[in-house]
Amino acid sequence: MFTTNGFRLAVDIGGTFTDTVLANPQGHIVATTKTPTTPQDPSLGALEGAKRVIAQSDADWCTIKGFIHGTTLATNALIERRGARVATVTTDGFRDILEIAYERRYSQYDINLVKPDLIVPRSRAFTIGGRIDAKGRELQPLDEEVIPKLVDQIAGSGAEAVAICLMHAYANPGHERRLRELLQKALPELVISVSHEVSPEAREFDRLSTTVANAYIQPLMARYLSDFRTRFVDEGLACPILMMTAGGGMTTIETAARLPIRLVESGPAGGAILAARIAAETGAREVLSFDMGGTTAKLCLIDDFRPQTARKFEIARAARFVKGSGMPVRIPVIEMIEIGAGGGSIARVDRLRRLQIGPESAGSEPGPAAFGKGGTQPTVTDADIVQGLVDPDRFAERRLAIDVHAAETALETNVGKALGLNAGEAALGVSEIVDENMAAAGRMHAVESGKDLGSRLMIAFGGNGPLHATRVARKAQVDRILIPRDPGVGSAVGFLFAPVSFEIIRSRYATLEALDLDDLNAFFETMRSEAHAVVRAGAPEGDLIERQHAFMRYHGQGHEIEVPLPDRPLVDTDIETLRADFETHYTRQFSRTVPGMTIEVLNWALSVSSQRPGLDSHPSTGARQAAIPTGTRSILCDVTGTRREVNTYDRSALMPGDQLSGPALIVEPQSTTFVSADFSVEMDGGGNIWLTRIKGDLQ
Numbered sequence: 001m002f003t004t005n006g007f008r009l010a011v012d013i014g015g016t017f018t019d020t021v022l023a024n025p026q027g028h029i030v031a032t033t034k035t036p037t038t039p040q041d042p043s044l045g046a047l048e049g050a051k052r053v054i055a056q057s058d059a060d061w062c063t064i065k066g067f068i069h070g071t072t073l074a075t076n077a078l079i080e081r082r083g084a085r086v087a088t089v090t091t092d093g094f095r096d097i098l099e100i101a102y103e104r105r106y107s108q109y110d111i112n113l114v115k116p117d118l119i120v121p122r123s124r125a126f127t128i129g130g131r132i133d134a135k136g137r138e139l140q141p142l143d144e145e146v147i148p149k150l151v152d153q154i155a156g157s158g159a160e161a162v163a164i165c166l167m168h169a170y171a172n173p174g175h176e177r178r179l180r181e182l183l184q185k186a187l188p189e190l191v192i193s194v195s196h197e198v199s200p201e202a203r204e205f206d207r208l209s210t211t212v213a214n215a216y217i218q219p220l221m222a223r224y225l226s227d228f229r230t231r232f233v234d235e236g237l238a239c240p241i242l243m244m245t246a247g248g249g250m251t252t253i254e255t256a257a258r259l260p261i262r263l264v265e266s267g268p269a270g271g272a273i274l275a276a277r278i279a280a281e282t283g284a285r286e287v288l289s290f291d292m293g294g295t296t297a298k299l300c301l302i303d304d305f306r307p308q309t310a311r312k313f314e315i316a317r318a319a320r321f322v323k324g325s326g327m328p329v330r331i332p333v334i335e336m337i338e339i340g341a342g343g344g345s346i347a348r349v350d351r352l353r354r355l356q357i358g359p360e361s362a363g364s365e366p367g368p369a370a371f372g373k374g375g376t377q378p379t380v381t382d383a384d385i386v387q388g389l390v391d392p393d394r395f396a397e398r399r400l401a402i403d404v405h406a407a408e409t410a411l412e413t414n415v416g417k418a419l420g421l422n423a424g425e426a427a428l429g430v431s432e433i434v435d436e437n438m439a440a441a442g443r444m445h446a447v448e449s450g451k452d453l454g455s456r457l458m459i460a461f462g463g464n465g466p467l468h469a470t471r472v473a474r475k476a477q478v479d480r481i482l483i484p485r486d487p488g489v490g491s492a493v494g495f496l497f498a499p500v501s502f503e504i505i506r507s508r509y510a511t512l513e514a515l516d517l518d519d520l521n522a523f524f525e526t527m528r529s530e531a532h533a534v535v536r537a538g539a540p541e542g543d544l545i546e547r548q549h550a551f552m553r554y555h556g557q558g559h560e561i562e563v564p565l566p567d568r569p570l571v572d573t574d575i576e577t578l579r580a581d582f583e584t585h586y587t588r589q590f591s592r593t594v595p596g597m598t599i600e601v602l603n604w605a606l607s608v609s610s611q612r613p614g615l616d617s618h619p620s621t622g623a624r625q626a627a628i629p630t631g632t633r634s635i636l637c638d639v640t641g642t643r644r645e646v647n648t649y650d651r652s653a654l655m656p657g658d659q660l661s662g663p664a665l666i667v668e669p670q671s672t673t674f675v676s677a678d679f680s681v682e683m684d685g686g687g688n689i690w691l692t693r694i695k696g697d698l699q
Contacts, residue, residue: 006065016294020049061236106324136172249501274494461490488670501609
């Protein structure tokens with residue numbers, strides 16, 4: 001375990017609950033808590049959680065030397081369309097980049113197709129003269145004479161933010177910088193995002209779309225981050241607040257305010273980091289990370305202890321699971337699939353008498369019917385409560401009273417009557433549908449990545465992950481599950497193991513035959529200086545880790561393959577090595593190469609990060625013995641569909657080597673692990689719960 005000079009605090013604000021974790025200077029977790037998210041001012045729930053964990057330990061505000069924060073606010077603002085009024089400024093002749101998009105329909109034959117909402121209508125799309133070519137040469141100077149007219153157009157549109165995306169600004173940002181300077185001088189209150197800072201890559205539509213998304217949430221996030229920091233500083237916090245990013249690293253609050261698009265999906269990234277760390281500690285090379293919270297479920301593939309990554313994802317898809325139906329955002333991101341399947345997901349019967357779950361969520365206000373906060377719609381949590389899988393006396397650290405009758409009434413009224421079911425049968429139906437939805441999402445994600453789920457270890461966490469893990473695993477044909485320590489606050493725990501990092505991907509076209517290494521090394525040095533400045537702001541001491549990559553393709557192809565480069569300046573002998581590495585990666589993906597074709601490089605990437613904390617060494621399990629139950633509960637068995645009396649176990653009392661068989665419940669303050677009848681359990685020396693599926697007839 002790593003050592004620091006003080007306590008470290010991690011706060012993950014989700015759609016339903018805010019998770020808070022406190023680690024001592026030796027890196028051991030000393031306090032955790034879940035508090036309801038406060039949508040009107042998320043910092044209030046975060047502050048309540050922080051005060052709780054500090055009160056549970058011997059820490060105080062002065063002894064906290066590290067603070068890591070992740071939030072769904074940026075994601076939710078984009079999905080719910082709660083951002084600023086945005087205008088765009090593009091190069092003359094390219095006003096309709098957003099309208100044209102990819103020049104194709106995401107569903108070719110759907111006559112009722114709904115186009116993605118890209119935020120900026122054509123009436124707020126403006127242009128300016130001037131032109132840079134793909135090599136960064138100025139073909140036509142920026143037309144500064146039209147600035148007064150442009151200022152009037154922007155002001156007249158009522159825009160609060162502007163996204164500037166000029167042709168080939170990734171190769172030469174001079175025009176964008178000058179335009180920003182002139183607009184800022186004329187409209188000092190205007191928030192301006194420029195494409196060469198947000199997404200300095202080729203492909204104009206993706207670059208503009210990402211810049212628009214950044215501008216859209218920039219005012220909201222800047223205010224939020226400023227208020228969040230002020231609230232904690234007023235309490236006595238003296239250390240900087242670092243923000244979790246979608247790529248799995250941390251950055252400063254100043255960088256986050258400038259590039260808030262990098263905060264999208266920051267919370268789930270923490271969970272993927274935790275799963276990758278556990279995979280490394282246990283030696284599991286193929287892992288499925290399963291994070292089920294109150295609002296959504298997130299699944300991520302992890303191979304060789306590294307989460308699968310991507311450079312692009314979509315927000316607010318008009319058609320669920322259909323690529324191309326959302327708003328594309330091109331930033332470094334941990335790749336995962338996220339669906340509206342959480343504890344607060346609402347169950348309903350549609351006009352065809354089909355049971356549907358989500359994506360709408362009851363959230364924290366009013367929450368599930370059982371929470372007694374005014375909610376009347378049945379949710380996944382209500383179904384779990386009716387099945388007896390949740391102990392009302394221990395739910396949410398005993399801070400929330402559970403009304404079982406309200407959950408039964410909601411299920412009977414909204415599901416049971418329409419389908420001719422009682423409350424218990426309706427609850428089983430809700431669980432079956434939501435678990436199948438999650439398993440189907442995992443299978444689809446694996447197929448799209450050319451991978452198989454069956455051989456993988458599922459690492460399950462989140463407030464509802466351990467409760468649904470065995471049921472989802474059965475449907476996904478996964479045989480082994482691991483439930484880590486403190487699973488209910490898993491993403492926040494993952495924050496504590498993330499490095500301070502920053503990744504830059506820039507377009508610079510070249511062929512291998514014409515590669516100018518001196519020029520390329522100077523190009524990397526420019527990126528290195530920029531990335532080091534960001535990382536050193538959050539990690540002023542210690543060695544830094546650098547990774548370089550090239551995105552390569554055969555001439556004429558539309559997409560690139562990521563190929564690692566030596567983490568040093570390139571020399572002449574590296575060119576043939578790079579050719580061989582590209583062909584190896586190409587063959588691995590497409591089972592062949594294309595002899596005689598020119599190889600070209602479109603993008604170059606550099607990531608800089610601080611050192612990661614060392615791995616824990618787990619003691620051996622030792623002697624195996626039967627676990628001692630602490631009580632019993634009546635549950636609806638998911639295998640037989642009948643009521644059964646099952647043993648309950650207190651997780652804190654389980655010892656290394658303890659074994660038990662399902663059906664059973666393992667209870668802890670912030671989560672419950674449901675052991676289905678077709679699973680057995682063994683505790684390892686690190687306090688992890690291992691579940692193994694039992695094959696055969698269990699009737």
